[in-house]
Amino acid sequence: MRRNIIFLAVLAALIMPAMVFAGGGSDKNRLYIYNWTYYTPDSVIEKFQNEYGVEVIYDEFASNEDMYAKLKAGGSGYDIVFPSGDYVAIMINQGMLEKIDKSKLPNLKNVDPEVLRKATYDPAMDYSVPYYWGAAGIAVNTAKVPSFDRSWSIFSRSDLKGKMTMLDDMREVMGDALVHLGYSVNTRNSREIAAARDLINSQWKPNLTKFDAEAFGKGYANGEFWVVQGYAEVVYEEIADNEQLMKDTVFFIPPEGGPAYIDSMCILKGAKHQDLAYKFIDFIHRPEIYAEFCDAFGFPATANAAARQYKKGNTWYQAEELTRTELKDDLGEALELYNDAWFNSIRVGE
Numbered sequence: 001m002r003r004n005i006i007f008l009a010v011l012a013a014l015i016m017p018a019m020v021f022a023g024g025g026s027d028k029n030r031l032y033i034y035n036w037t038y039y040t041p042d043s044v045i046e047k048f049q050n051e052y053g054v055e056v057i058y059d060e061f062a063s064n065e066d067m068y069a070k071l072k073a074g075g076s077g078y079d080i081v082f083p084s085g086d087y088v089a090i091m092i093n094q095g096m097l098e099k100i101d102k103s104k105l106p107n108l109k110n111v112d113p114e115v116l117r118k119a120t121y122d123p124a125m126d127y128s129v130p131y132y133w134g135a136a137g138i139a140v141n142t143a144k145v146p147s148f149d150r151s152w153s154i155f156s157r158s159d160l161k162g163k164m165t166m167l168d169d170m171r172e173v174m175g176d177a178l179v180h181l182g183y184s185v186n187t188r189n190s191r192e193i194a195a196a197r198d199l200i201n202s203q204w205k206p207n208l209t210k211f212d213a214e215a216f217g218k219g220y221a222n223g224e225f226w227v228v229q230g231y232a233e234v235v236y237e238e239i240a241d242n243e244q245l246m247k248d249t250v251f252f253i254p255p256e257g258g259p260a261y262i263d264s265m266c267i268l269k270g271a272k273h274q275d276l277a278y279k280f281i282d283f284i285h286r287p288e289i290y291a292e293f294c295d296a297f298g299f300p301a302t303a304n305a306a307a308r309q310y311k312k313g314n315t316w317y318q319a320e321e322l323t324r325t326e327l328k329d330d331l332g333e334a335l336e337l338y339n340d341a342w343f344n345s346i347r348v349g350e
Contacts, residue, residue, distance in 0.1 A: 007116070010229060021146070027272070027273075028273070029053065029054045029055060029276075030054065030055050030056075030057055030273065030276075031054055031055070031057070031079055031080070031273050031276040031277065031280060032057045032059070032077055032078045032079045032080075032273065033056060033057070033058045033059070033078065033079065033081075033082075033083045033280075034059050034060075034061065034067065034078040034080070034081045034082070035058065035059075035060060035061075035080075035081070036060065036061060036062075036070075036082055036263065037060045037061070037062060037214070037234070038217075038231070038233050038234050038237055038297065039082065039132075039233075039263075039297075040058070040293065041292065041293055041296035041297070043292060043296070044284070044289060044293055044296075045058065045201075046291055047283075047289070048280060048283050051283075052276070052279055053278065054276060056280075062213045062214045063169055063213050064084050064086070064087045065170075066082055067081065067083060067087070068083070068087055068090070068091075070342065071096065071268070077272075077309075078271070079268065079269035079271040079272065079273045079274070079277045080265055080266065080267060080268070080271075080277050080280060080281070081265075081266050081268055081299075082131055082263050082264065082265060082266070083128075083263070083264065083266060084190070084261040084262065084263050084264075084328065085119060085261065085262045085263075085264065085321070085327050085328065085329075086121070086127045086171070086327075086329055086330045086331075087330075088121050088122055088127065088264050088266060089097070089121040089122070089329075089330035090330055091127075091149065091266065091326035092121075092122065092128075095269060096173075096268065096269050097127045097266045097267065097268065097269055098127070098266075098267040098268065098269055098270075098271060098274065099126055099127060100126060100127055100128070100129065101127055101278070101330060102125065104278040104282070105129065105278060105281060105282045105285070106243075106282060107282045107286055108125065108129065108282075108285065110285050110286075110287055110290070110305060110306040110307070111125070111129070111130055111285065111303060111304060111305075112130075112302065112303055112305040112306045113305075115130050115133050115262060115302065115303050116130070118133065118262065118327055119262050119264075119327075120327070120329075121224050121329075122264070123329075127266060128264035128265065128266045128282050129264055129265045129266075129285070129286065130262050130263075130264050130265075130303040131262075131263045131264055131265050131300065131303060132262070132263050132303050133260065133261070133302040133303050133322065134231075134260065134261060134263075134299065134302060134303060134319075134322070135253050135258055135259065135260040135261065135322055135325045136167060136172055136229060136230055136231055136253075136259070137229070137230075137231075137232060137251055137252055137254070137258075137317060137321075138150075138152075138154060138161065138227065138228070138229055138251070138252060138253075138254065139220060139227070139228050139230065139232070139235040139249055139250070139251045139282065140154070140226070140227050140234065140248060140249070140250045140251075140252075141220070141226045141227070141245065141248055142221075142228040142248050142249070142250055143244075143245075143248040144163070144272050145160065145226050145227060146303045148227075150159045150177070150252050150254055150255060151254050151255075151256060152176045152177070152178070152180040152254050152256065152258070153180065153296075154227060154297040155203070155204040155207060155208065155227075155229075156171050156203040156204060156207070157207060158206070158207055160207060160226060160227055161206065161207040162207075162209055163209070163224075163225055163226040163227060164207055164208050164209065164225060164226065164227040164228065165208055165209055165210055165211070165212045165216045165219065165225050165227075165228045165229065165230075166204065166208055166211055166212075166228075166229040166236055167211065167212070167213045167216070167229050167230060168210075168211035168212055168213040168214075169211075169213050170338055170339070170342040171185070171259055171338070172229070172258075172259055172344075173200060173201070173229075173308075173330050173342075173346075174193070174196050174197075174338055174342065175258055175326075175328065176198045176258050176259070177196035177197075177199045177200050177204070177231070178192065178193075179256050179257040179258050180199070180254075180256055181194070181195055181196060181199060183195075184326060185257075185259045185326045185328060186326060186328065186329040186331065188331065188334040188337070190216045190337055193337045193338060193341055194341065196341070197341035197342075197345055197346060199332075200346050201261065201345060201346060204344065207255045209224075209225065211347070213230075216228045216229075216234070216235075217230065217234040217235050217237065217239075218238055220235055220238065220239070221235075221238035221239045221242065221245065232251045232297075232298060232299075232316040232317055233285075233297035233298060233299065233316070235251065236249075236251075236297075236316055237250065237297070242258070251316050251317055252317065252321070253317060253321040253322065253325065255324060256324065257323065257324035257325050257326060258325050258326075259277055259314055259327075259328050260322055260325035260326060260327050260328075261327065262303070262327060265280075265281045265291035267281075285304055286308050287306035287307040287309070288305060288307070288310045290303075290304040290306075290307035290310075291307040291308075291309075291310030291311045291312070292310075292315075294307065294311060294315075295312055295313030295314075297317065298313065298314045298315055299316075300314035300315050300317070300318060300319040302319050302322070
């Protein structure tokens with residue numbers, strides 16, 4: 001998810017001397033965060049900076065794959081990263097994360113136990129602290145598409161050809177196809193994975209303008225797209241100033257389910273500013289701060305039970321819509337079956 005970069009963080013990251021990223025003395029009051037786009041409100045960052053007298057340098061990624069590839073390629077200097085559960089598991093196994101010292105996080109008591117039960121990749125929060133439990137869904141412009149089924153089958157509609165996008169995210173799109181066919185988003189069955197691949201190639205992809213994980217919100221806002229798979233907060237952020245489109249937009253998570261995510265806050269191995277990282281993680285789980293985060297994006301307060309009484313704003317979908325979704329697991333060697341379907345068939349030649 002993409003947010004507005006504060007304090008010219010991108011420019012700062014581009015011109016910052018190597019000695020600063022290495023953690024020199026002049027850098028002790030900076031916290032380096034690597035997070036999804038549209039995922040932490042400016043107001044929350046600014047409150048943290050003001051309270052602790054520090055500067056937050058905030059860099060963004062559009063997918064777990066992008067984040068992981070950058071870190072594995074040597075992208076360093078970050079303190080906190082926000083991977084989804086399957087990538088938390090991968091990064092734990094590869095020794096990329098610091099173990100969490102829970103004594104430094106008194107607000108862990110506010111984390112919803114139900115979310116921890118679902119976080120089977122790290123239920124004791126040894127290496128990660130849940131940030132948000134949610135799922136991608138579908139946004140529809142009802143002025144352009146007045147009649148539709150609340151199903152992933154909407155992407156099979158040839159009458160909407162050229163007016164729809166799906167995420168450029170292998171596990172999301174493959175997972176949608178799998179649940180639509182009655183399978184698990186985590187299946188390791190090669191026949192089921194092939195069936196999902198064939199559904200996407202034969203029925204969905206021909207109707208899509210593109211697979212897009214970065215600009216679908218803007219395309220929806222400017223009327224280029226009428227139906228997009230994506231994240232509610234991205235869509236509603238982009239259309240916030242368009243009163244009519246706000247009224248015309250419906251966002252839903254299909255009842256047949258789909259991939260869910262628990263994005264977590266993790267401290268990267270060897271992080272130079274761990275004390276500030278702990279302060280930030282604990283700050284996020286203050287109930288009033290977590291409620292502010294959720295209100296900024298129209299989220300239900302899924303990961304922090306104590307925050308629910310502080311919520312004031314709109315909620316673009318309800319926590320109950322997540323009931324039939326599944327968290328994406330680390331598939332181990334079976335991930336190659338998905339890679340083959342996605343990169344060698346669905347995305348081949350693009």
